[in-house]
Amino acid sequence: MDFVVGIGEAKIAKSGVLKTIGLGSCVAIAIYETKLKVSGLAHAMLPKSNGLKSAKFVDSAIEIMLDSLISMGCDKKNMVAKIAGGAQIFKHLTLENLQIGERNVEAVRTELKRNGIRIVSEDVGGTLGRTVYLYASDGRMLVRYSNGEELWI
């Protein structure tokens, strides 16, 4: 069973595959709870919330996933994270200001650290779009680049 996580969404699953398509400067944040074997995946677009609690923002996305996971009986101590995305899609700086990709990745690191969750593997930066598949029951994550190349992280 595939669950598509849209831009600015976060989803939790115990089985099947959580999938998010077309990550450009956005970042996919995967959290896996090793004991209960539950996964969460978010597709966040901007580093910091303006007060609105939405998975569009890295800080809120992590908070939303943690709330759901903890309410299911998960423990932060057993959680690990994987991240992918944060590319610089446009070559011309006239179109892309402020290097959102990099700032998104930085925000993920800060927020996860604050919550004591370790990043066990990552694939960030570059200039290519990515699609991410997260196998919910064991936390394996496949990154497929827009040029067709694949990478397990």
Place this chain on the structure above:
Amino acid sequence: MDKTGFGSLSPEEMDALKELGNIGVAHAATSLSTMLGKVVEMSVPNVFVARISEIHNYFKDELVSGVVTALEDVENGRSGYLYISFPNAEKVAKLLIDDASLVESAIMEVGNILSSSFCNAIADMLGIMLIPSPPSFSYEMSIAIVEAIVAQIAEKSDYVIIFETELKEKDDAIDILVTLVPDERFLGYIMKMFGMLG
């Protein structure tokens, strides 16, 4: 939360939006015909207003050629982006310049003409002055492009408008997607136009 009301447009408003697209591409077709010295027609059979979280339902998960233009509103600065994608870029190159090997230059040329005439036409309709930036070529998944654009406009944009466009030259037809990513102010201009429908 949908403060703009853009998530629930009436059939009349959707028609007006389609008309906006039709006028935009008709102007583009005129410019294109002049440049090519042959008659090219363009129309918008369908228009979609898509929530950002659902755009994966509108674009294929594959590499596609396109151009991105930033739209500057003379009075208020950056107010949106236009992304024109060509799922059949080789066909465009072949049809328009009879050389399928020059895809990037063909798409840049066509994209430049399309975006500037489309932009002028809709600015006229909306009663504003829009200046398009020079287009940037992209060969990437459409979703990644749209998402990177939306991130530029930041938190104030929940919708994109997709004009499904058909370009015809004699018996040949080519599909083009014209995607408008408006910021909140730009959406306001469109809502104002709806207000004039009476």
